[in-house]
Amino acid sequence: MCQTCGCGDPELVPVEIHERILEGNDRAAAHNRRHFEAAGVLAVNLMGSPGSGKTALLEATAAALAGRRLGAISGDLATDHDARRLGAAGIPSRSITTGTACHLDAELVHRALHDFAWPELDVLFIENVGNLVCPAIYDLGQAANVVALSVTEGEDKPLKYPVMFRTAELVVLTKIDLLPHLDVRTEAIADALARVMPEVRLLPLSAHSGEGIEDWLAWLESRLRTPGDRPGDRTGRAQRKSRSRAAGQAGTLAR
């Protein structure tokens, strides 16, 4: 009741919150992260445009990486084509069909884990919905954000979609076997990245020819030895910085 004059009118009360609007998702992501870390599974959130070569990268990974158990959760608006492709490549997979949602969130990932023997894996790839905007905003509980960017997307995609690249730990430049047919320079892509991503790690690769696959596997192995942590988190970034210097991944194109 109004305390000023006792008139009986409701009182206008300001309530200070100062909380992230996606706090609910952050909590679910923290829950997923605890599961992944306890089981010693490296969770990689693989993002990129539709057609950037995310599934092809994973198929090539399965073919080249011996001795590591890989699994995937694959998100698409419709169809389970990606999960089936990955299954055929020897990566046990679950499909999340999001309907109209343009991204995966931590709760969707959590539900997909329920009927999946994921704790036996070394690496769980979470292949996000093809989209360069929305997926970057939702923490899923991953250890690392990886963005697949294909050379056919042009040189300035990082400048146009800075949020996606700012939160990436690694950018895999895919389809480099097509470079001779395109008016696209890797140096220009690296320069665009340097303006949106403080620590550029760009790994050129072709799933088709196999070029660069060894560097990608070396990155995965180095990341398996240094689990935990997540880009976008300021404390985490500082920790990762010192680690990545120590790891000194081969073949990454520095700024």
Added chain:
Amino acid sequence: MHEYSIVRALISRVEAEARSHGAVSVQRLQVRIGELAGVEPTLLANAYVLFRQRTICRDAALEIEAVPARWSCPRCDGPIELGAVLHCASCDVPAHLTSGDEILLERIEMEVP
């Protein structure tokens, strides 16, 4: 259009807060959205107007404070311009984002009987 899912999260957070205070209505929400948060303030405002119907926020104004992105050197604190290479040339260290990634619910004004 993740702005819809952000509005859904916002309204359910406000509903929970209003319930816990026994509020009869909500008059105003204040949020802060960073330039590099990946949320478009105009789309957020449009999504809010659609979703607030039949919720406790139906009469509540949404005030969006846009926060500009600021990069600086973590060592010398020197500013690094938006669009420039995100690296401090004098200290040879990567820049860090000091503001601009906020997606925050700051304040709710509610009527409590």
